[in-house]
Amino acid sequence: MSRPLVVAAHGTASPEGQAVVRGCADRAAAALGMPLPAVVGYVDVCGPTLDEVLADVTDPVVVPFFLASGYHVRHDVPSALEEVPGSTLTPALGAADEVVDALVDRVREADAEADAVLVVGAGSSVDAARAEVARVAELVGSRVGADTATAFLSGPGPRAACALTALRIAGHTRVVLATHLLSPGYFATKARRVAEAGGAVATGPLGTHDLLRDLVVRRYREAVAESSGHSHAEGVPLP
Structure with missing residues (x-):
């Protein structure tokens, strides 16, 4: 029997936002041929919480549905898995090729002739997390042939406006x-x-892009292959 897929997400008060996370998780489970739906647990803002959903599963593979490895990915998610036997934690989505390709698609859909791209993230107090966003911006710029900059909507770093x-x-x-x-x-x-x-054009969020589903699937498959039944402490390391 396949191991349960648990998608760990930040959380949002927006029902539409919750539906995007749920939809990506369900599409990933379907692509994996799972007999049961994926489980979604949140670390902030809304429920069900990650702790709550982990209490009801056995030997889960937990995929952090985060674009950068900030505090939640480095602390909250691993802490939730400490008392879950047989669990495996994958890296977050990060600057994976699928993320870059999806963002390039969004930029080209918005304006294929753009002369500059401003990649804007939510923000993080973790330097390495902000560096991940800057890396994505660099890769997107090289793909679309436009100047790029990075900014954030909260926390340290350049402000978007x-x-x-x-x-x-x-x-x-x-x-x-x-x-x-x-x-x-x-x-x-x-x-x-x-x-x-x-006076700029904003792209839509990435969670509905098929490449994000593909990345969740890849994270799951790689984790299962590498963990070989070990616990999360011995399985796939955090980035």
Whole structure:
């Protein structure tokens, strides 16, 4: 019997945002041919919590549905697995090829002739997490042939509105604000408003893209292959 797939997500008060996470998890489970749906647990804002869903599964493979390895990925998710025998924790989505390809698709859909791309993330207090977003921006820029910048909607680092203004001052007239977010909600709305105020085009969140489903599937399969029945402490390490 296949091991349960548990998708660990941040959480959002937006029902639409929750539906995006649920939809990606369900499509991943279907692609894996699982007899039961995937399980979704949240670490903040809404329920069911990750702790709650882990109490009801055996030998789960937990995929952190996060685009960067900030505090939740490095602390909250692993802590939830400490008392779950036989669990395996995969890396987060991070700067995987699927994420970059999905964001490139979104940018090209928004404006195939963009002369600048501003990749905007939610923000994190963890330096390495912000560096992951910057790496994605670099890779996207090389693919679309446009200047790129990175900004955030909270926490340390460049602010999105200021970064957009700087691109305008530098002479860029066709700027795409590439939303480095997974689902609709507070930050996606904030990103869209920044884009509208600055005369830019904002892309939609990435969670509905088929490549994100493919990445969850890949994380699961690699974890099962590498863990060989070991616990999460001996299985796939965090990035």
